[in-house]
Amino acid sequence: MKKEKLSTKSEVTWCPGCPNHMILESVKRTITELVNSGKYKREDFAITADVGCHAKIFDYLNLSGIYGLHGRAVPLAIGLKIGNPNLRVLSFMGDGAAYSEGISHLAHAFKYNPDTTLIVHDNQSFSLTTGQPTPTTQKGYVSKSEPLGTFDEPVNPLMFALSMNASFVARTNARDMNHMVEIFRKAILHKGFSFVEVIQDCVVFNLEANHKDPRMYKIRDNFSFERAKKLAAEYDYSSKTGKIPIGVIYKERKPTLEEKWPQLRELMKLKRDWRRKPRSFKLK
Numbered sequence: 001m002k003k004e005k006l007s008t009k010s011e012v013t014w015c016p017g018c019p020n021h022m023i024l025e026s027v028k029r030t031i032t033e034l035v036n037s038g039k040y041k042r043e044d045f046a047i048t049a050d051v052g053c054h055a056k057i058f059d060y061l062n063l064s065g066i067y068g069l070h071g072r073a074v075p076l077a078i079g080l081k082i083g084n085p086n087l088r089v090l091s092f093m094g095d096g097a098a099y100s101e102g103i104s105h106l107a108h109a110f111k112y113n114p115d116t117t118l119i120v121h122d123n124q125s126f127s128l129t130t131g132q133p134t135p136t137t138q139k140g141y142v143s144k145s146e147p148l149g150t151f152d153e154p155v156n157p158l159m160f161a162l163s164m165n166a167s168f169v170a171r172t173n174a175r176d177m178n179h180m181v182e183i184f185r186k187a188i189l190h191k192g193f194s195f196v197e198v199i200q201d202c203v204v205f206n207l208e209a210n211h212k213d214p215r216m217y218k219i220r221d222n223f224s225f226e227r228a229k230k231l232a233a234e235y236d237y238s239s240k241t242g243k244i245p246i247g248v249i250y251k252e253r254k255p256t257l258e259e260k261w262p263q264l265r266e267l268m269k270l271k272r273d274w275r276r277k278p279r280s281f282k283l284k
């Protein structure tokens with residue numbers, strides 16, 4: 001398959017220089033490589049998106065899916081997976097969407113462990129609505145909605161993921177396409193809920209949070225929970241100095257939502273969805 005098959009005719013309206021362009025390109029490269037490896041077909045992939053700058057990716061990817069409400073990309077992915085557990089579902093959210101409006105859904109996704117992938121475009125800002133602070137915005141950020149500066153400490157999404165028993169936690173850099181492709185591939189191939197935080201500059205809002213590239217360093221895939229906690233704690237989202245680890249921060253094989261549910265297990269075995277369910281299935 002040629003990568004262009006994943007493009008659509010929609011005009012790309014992200015700002016010039018926005019790293020969303022590179023995230024889009026990396027997603028296309030990852031899916032193209034997976035399809036060309038012979039393991040999957042393009043039709044095996046489905047996407048769900050939220051509301052925000054990041055979510056426009058839905059219009060630019062020639063894949064089936066659901067463009068949802070703000071904060072709801074993850075439950076939509078779980079719904080798709082329950083409908084057809086053979087799909088490879090990718091969800092796209094912003095930091096506002098994932099850690100503010102959608103946080104309760106995210107918490108449950110870590111617990112349920114559906115075999116889907118979540119890509120969070122973390123620019124530390126509600127950018128589509130002109131730069132209000134999100135849960136990962138640094139303390140002291142002055143904006144139109146908080147002219148005295150944000151009073152609160154930012155959350156650490158990776159620590160949150162680990163505390164919710166996440167089975168795959170990774171971080172990558174929106175300015176490093178090769179690293180993104182590597183991490184997206186590992187996330188998609190992981191059996192279980194794979195959570196990827198992409199550190200992304202916004203070229204218009206919260207500019208002071210940008211240019212973290214020199215602070216990032218790559219790690220090897222980590223399977224130790226104790227080390228994962230240390231790696232996750234290393235980067236405080238308010239800090240202007242200090243190192244930021246990127247790579248697979250934690251990975252563990254745990255039973256997925258589909259494996260725990262007998263009917264879904266059966267559908268996966270038969271490579272079917274609910275429209276062609278076996279006669280033996282009885283729904284009360």
Ligand SMILES: Cc1ncc(C[n+]2csc(CCOP(=O)(O)OP(=O)(O)O)c2C)c(N)n1
Pocket residue numbers: 051052053054055070071093094095096097098101121123125126127128129134
């Ligand atoms: C429930 C709900 N709350 C708020 C909004 C308004 N809203 C739409 S987009 C957006 C900002 C999105 O920010 P983020 O998720 O960080 O994505 P970005 O635009 O930065 O990519 C907000 C607050 C909404 N549409 N629905």
